[in-house]
Amino acid sequence: MNGALKITLAAALLAGLAGCGNDSEGTGPFGILAQTAGQVVAQRSAAEQPAEQPAAPARSPEDAAAEALRVNPGPLIQAGFENLGRTTAMAMTGQNGAMRTYMTPAEEALILRDGMLVGTRGLGNDLSVAEPGTEGLIRAGAAGTGTRIMRYFAGDGVERPLQFTCTVGAGPAPGVTVENCEGHGARFQNSYMVQGGQIAVSRQWIGPVLGYVTIQTLRP
Amino acid sequence: MRRSPILRRLMATTLPVALVLGSAGTTAVAEPMYARNMSTYGLGGGIDTPTAETLPDGTLGATVSWSDYGRRSSVVFQALPRLTTVLRYSRVEGINDYRDEGYISDRSLDLRYQVLDEQGWRPAVAVGLQDFLGTGVYSGEYIVATKTVTPSVRVSAGLGWGVLAGKPRIIDNSGQGGEPNVDDWFRGGAKPFASVSWQVNDRLNLVAEYSNEEYVAKYRSGSAFQQGDEPDNGLNLGAYYSFGDSYQVGVYSIGGNTFGAQFSILLNPRQAPYPSGLEKAPAPVRPRPAPQADPDGWSGVWAQDPTAQPAIQTALGDAMAKEGQILESMALSANRAEVRLRNNRYINQAEAIGRTARLMTRALPPSVETFVITSTAAGVPASSVTVRRSDVERLENTEAGQIADASILSDAAAGAPGLVRSEGVYPRFRWSIKPYVDLGIFSAEDGLTHEVGAEARASYEIAPGLVLTGALRQRAFGNIDQRGPGIPGQRGEYYTPEEYEANPALETTPEGVPRVRSDTRMYTGNSSPVIPELTLAWYAKPTPTVYTRVTAGLLERAYGGVSTEVLWKPANSPLAFGAEVNRVKKRDFDQLFDFRDYEVTMGHVSAYYEFTQGFTAQLDVGKYLAGDKGATLTLTREFANGWRIGAYATKTDLSAEEFGEGSFDKGITLSIPLGWATGQPSRERVDANLRSLARDGGAQLNVRDRLYDRVRDSHSVKLYEGWGRFWR
Numbered sequence: 001m002n003g004a005l006k007i008t009l010a011a012a013l014l015a016g017l018a019g020c021g022n023d024s025e026g027t028g029p030f031g032i033l034a035q036t037a038g039q040v041v042a043q044r045s046a047a048e049q050p051a052e053q054p055a056a057p058a059r060s061p062e063d064a065a066a067e068a069l070r071v072n073p074g075p076l077i078q079a080g081f082e083n084l085g086r087t088t089a090m091a092m093t094g095q096n097g098a099m100r101t102y103m104t105p106a107e108e109a110l111i112l113r114d115g116m117l118v119g120t121r122g123l124g125n126d127l128s129v130a131e132p133g134t135e136g137l138i139r140a141g142a143a144g145t146g147t148r149i150m151r152y153f154a155g156d157g158v159e160r161p162l163q164f165t166c167t168v169g170a171g172p173a174p175g176v177t178v179e180n181c182e183g184h185g186a187r188f189q190n191s192y193m194v195q196g197g198q199i200a201v202s203r204q205w206i207g208p209v210l211g212y213v214t215i216q217t218l219r220p
Numbered sequence: 221m222r223r224s225p226i227l228r229r230l231m232a233t234t235l236p237v238a239l240v241l242g243s244a245g246t247t248a249v250a251e252p253m254y255a256r257n258m259s260t261y262g263l264g265g266g267i268d269t270p271t272a273e274t275l276p277d278g279t280l281g282a283t284v285s286w287s288d289y290g291r292r293s294s295v296v297f298q299a300l301p302r303l304t305t306v307l308r309y310s311r312v313e314g315i316n317d318y319r320d321e322g323y324i325s326d327r328s329l330d331l332r333y334q335v336l337d338e339q340g341w342r343p344a345v346a347v348g349l350q351d352f353l354g355t356g357v358y359s360g361e362y363i364v365a366t367k368t369v370t371p372s373v374r375v376s377a378g379l380g381w382g383v384l385a386g387k388p389r390i391i392d393n394s395g396q397g398g399e400p401n402v403d404d405w406f407r408g409g410a411k412p413f414a415s416v417s418w419q420v421n422d423r424l425n426l427v428a429e430y431s432n433e434e435y436v437a438k439y440r441s442g443s444a445f446q447q448g449d450e451p452d453n454g455l456n457l458g459a460y461y462s463f464g465d466s467y468q469v470g471v472y473s474i475g476g477n478t479f480g481a482q483f484s485i486l487l488n489p490r491q492a493p494y495p496s497g498l499e500k501a502p503a504p505v506r507p508r509p510a511p512q513a514d515p516d517g518w519s520g521v522w523a524q525d526p527t528a529q530p531a532i533q534t535a536l537g538d539a540m541a542k543e544g545q546i547l548e549s550m551a552l553s554a555n556r557a558e559v560r561l562r563n564n565r566y567i568n569q570a571e572a573i574g575r576t577a578r579l580m581t582r583a584l585p586p587s588v589e590t591f592v593i594t595s596t597a598a599g600v601p602a603s604s605v606t607v608r609r610s611d612v613e614r615l616e617n618t619e620a621g622q623i624a625d626a627s628i629l630s631d632a633a634a635g636a637p638g639l640v641r642s643e644g645v646y647p648r649f650r651w652s653i654k655p656y657v658d659l660g661i662f663s664a665e666d667g668l669t670h671e672v673g674a675e676a677r678a679s680y681e682i683a684p685g686l687v688l689t690g691a692l693r694q695r696a697f698g699n700i701d702q703r704g705p706g707i708p709g710q711r712g713e714y715y716t717p718e719e720y721e722a723n724p725a726l727e728t729t730p731e732g733v734p735r736v737r738s739d740t741r742m743y744t745g746n747s748s749p750v751i752p753e754l755t756l757a758w759y760a761k762p763t764p765t766v767y768t769r770v771t772a773g774l775l776e777r778a779y780g781g782v783s784t785e786v787l788w789k790p791a792n793s794p795l796a797f798g799a800e801v802n803r804v805k806k807r808d809f810d811q812l813f814d815f816r817d818y819e820v821t822m823g824h825v826s827a828y829y830e831f832t833q834g835f836t837a838q839l840d841v842g843k844y845l846a847g848d849k850g851a852t853l854t855l856t857r858e859f860a861n862g863w864r865i866g867a868y869a870t871k872t873d874l875s876a877e878e879f880g881e882g883s884f885d886k887g888i889t890l891s892i893p894l895g896w897a898t899g900q901p902s903r904e905r906v907d908a909n910l911r912s913l914a915r916d917g918g919a920q921l922n923v924r925d926r927l928y929d930r931v932r933d934s935h936s937v938k939l940y941e942g943w944g945r946f947w948r
Binding site: 020021022093094095096097099101103106107108109111118119121122123124125126128129131151152153154155156157158159161 | 278488489490491492493494495496497498499500501502503504505506507567568613616617618619620649650651652653654677859860861862863899941942944945947948
């Protein structure tokens with residue numbers, strides 16, 4: 001708590017330093033740093049919340065899902081980001097053909113095509129676009145190999161493709177199809193539960209930094 | 221044409237993930253041989269001796285190294301994968317020149333080129349020039365080979381000339397230096413040197429080397445100086461510890477009797493904490509309903525309704541404002557819409573254009589099929605991207621090259637039929653009060669200097685392209701005090717402000733050159749408020765490829781007057797030409813509304829070219845502030861993430877004596893976008909200009925917002941370099 005307070009104070013000082021004005025986009029270096037510091041504080045206090053208020057029980061993913069279903073009339077998914085260590089309900093904000101965009105309240109997005117992950121937005125190490133050449137095999141529940149291209153932004157601001165060779169086959173559990181991919185010194189395994197061509201539940205690899213996301217359909 | 225660089229970039233590679241994406245970490249495969257520690261000279265290497273190692277391409281770093289021999293502050297830039305450049309400011313101990321201070325301040329420039337990389341049995345080989353502009357304390361040349369013996373041990377051996385052979389060049393300090401002495405290179409007898417480096421673990425690196433450096437400086441006058449203590453032997457030892465992703469500290473001993481410490485920071489523009497940015501997800505495309513579901517919308521009859529456009533324009537403008545864009549104006553017909561957008565948030569213009577295209581699918585009736593998105597800069601349109609709405613719908617969230625191929629980039633005219641200005645955009649008043657920090661880091665004479673205070677700034681855009689800008693500064697504290705220029709012939713001594721102001725004759729140097737910049741410190745240290753700038757600027761676009769600027773008022777700290785500029789830059793051309801003419805008068809040192817006597821008409825013609833891979837070149841030929849005529853060549857390397865690192869050199873018709881130390885002006889410019897460091901989308905930048913000295917030859921007017929950089933963001937080379945962010 002004490003630590004957070006100090007940071008808040010420091011952030012307030014920084015914010016004071018950042019000055020004032022009516023130009024929200026041109027806040028200057030100090031402004032940007034203050035915003036960033038403020039966000040760090042917000043994240044930290046959010047993280048510390050349960051410890052400080054033991055009376056308020058931590059919401060289980062099930063409770064969160066139930067509440068999201070109650071509040072949102074439209075299609076919903078629940079996404080668990082393994083490397084970020086959080087699970088959130090995401091609501092559909094747009095549909096373009098088979099492609100759907102789901103967002104968190106903080107406007108981070110997962111872009112899915114009939115359940116297949118094709119992109120993420122707002123997460124900092126996003127997958128720009130995936131071109132899974134194995135999609136047909138996965139939907140058909142067939143075995144075979146294919147190429148998967150995943151595009152990412154490199155640190156220099158240029159979008160770069162990574163090409164993986166993937167093998168699709170039946171998984172250990174019935175009804176589960178797994179896709180093993182390898183390339184560029186990395187390997188990952190995606191798992192899909194396909195029902196009638198639709199991917200209802202899946203665990204898919206976003207990229208080297210974000211790792212896997214588990215996606216569950218709450219309301220199709 | 222525009223497609224080739226994109227396609228080249230989008231071609232799949234076989235490099236490991238970490239290398240392609242620049243994420244930190246180790247990989248199993250062989251990497252290029254990157255340096256594991258920085259030398260006292262600020263390059264990758266041994267302790268004093270060089271190696272054939274490089275730094276990752278684009279790396280920008282700084283090293284400060286202290287010992288009894290002096291303090292070396294070096295800035296290193298890996299300009300090309302094989303070319304390493306260093307600019308160094310040193311305080312060299314033990315040398316008495318005419319100032320008799322027991323040390324001298326010295327600037328030096330190094331180049332190292334890796335001729336061969338390490339392959340199989342073959343070692344990497346590099347050739348280097350140390351302190352090669354003029355004869356300096358550190359002048360020397362080398363050829364060196366480095367070989368990886370085991371994964372953790374590297375051995376280097378080479379031949380050195382000059383100081384590297386313990387045979388320092390004779391320094392002739394009667395001249396002004398600054399010009400390469402090619403005749404001396406690789407002459408005067410060579411001696412071998414060698415080093416071994418052992419990477420103990422991820423953090424610790426140990427180095428032992430044999431060096432011939434004797435730390436002696438010899439002058440033409442016959443005097444020779446021992447810097448610090450003469451090394452007892454040629455054996456140097458060092459230990460280097462890296463922490464964080466970008467820091468390194470080191471301790472070393474030279475010859476067993478002198479000890480030193482150093483600190484390095486290395487930044488790689490290719491390694492960002494949030495490479496894709498943390499900006500919120502864009503609003504997705506909204507596909508059109510089927511024609512039978514919205515017959516009115518598809519037929520275009522809505523366009524007859526005079527209330528349609530204002531309503532649509534307001535809705536679209538509000539949506540764009542949420543994404544940091546201003547909808548300046550819009551032309552709407554039944555099947556075509558043109559929007560003029562000002563991007564206030566994203567470094568890459570493509571991101572602003574892509575987001576606007578998606579918002580248009582959400583705001584415009586179904587019959588509108590052609591989207592024209594025109595980017596404006598300084599109130600004038602810079603280029604138009606024309607794209608079919610069906611392509612935006614069809615290609616959403618696909619590889620960005622596809623929408624690039626489906627769109628057309630063209631020049632934009634100043635006006636367009638049916639263009640309606642958005643309500644409430646003009647006049648636009650913005651103000652801010654912020655702290656400011658001025659830092660002088662590399663002044664060898666003064667060490668670290670700073671000034672802190674508050675700045676109030678306001679701008680009033682009366683109409684598109686017509687802007688009134690003013691700033692007011694109040695210093696709070698700092699050690700950049702007011703003082704006159706150096707007294708000629710007595711280096712290290714300065715006129716007092718009172719002396720300098722009392723005698724107008726001092727404003728011309730004894731060689732007859734007006735003091736246009738060498739008295740720049742007279743403008744600092746004001747304890748009362750000052751006006752750094754107060755201008756009225758007018759930007760216009762007489763033809764679709766020609767831009768003009770007229771700026772009048774207090775243009776910069778030291779000059780006021782009128783500055784005019786014209787630029788020819790077609791949107792699809794890597795080549796541009798410009799001309800600038802300024803009539804300026806020197807401002808009084810109180811930086812208010814008074815002027816001094818000096819007045820000059822100066823200006824340049826300029827040619828600009830954008831090469832591939834982010835390299836741009838600019839050549840200015842003309843007359844400078846002191847009335848001297850000459851040329852400036854600027855080379856800049858620019859990354860898609862917004863990093864810019866440039867170097868420039870100016871040579872004018874002033875003789876070396878008139879010009880002053882260095883013979884010609886040279887320097888380095890650096891601009892880092894804040895969004896790169898924080899992940900937050902922003903066009904804010906941190907800029908630095910490392911110029912050698914404030915001198916009078918080759919001095920340029922610092923007028924704000926020259927046309928070229930304002931216009932270029934939405935032109936082919938830069939736009940397509942950042943095109944990957946279209947679907948961001």
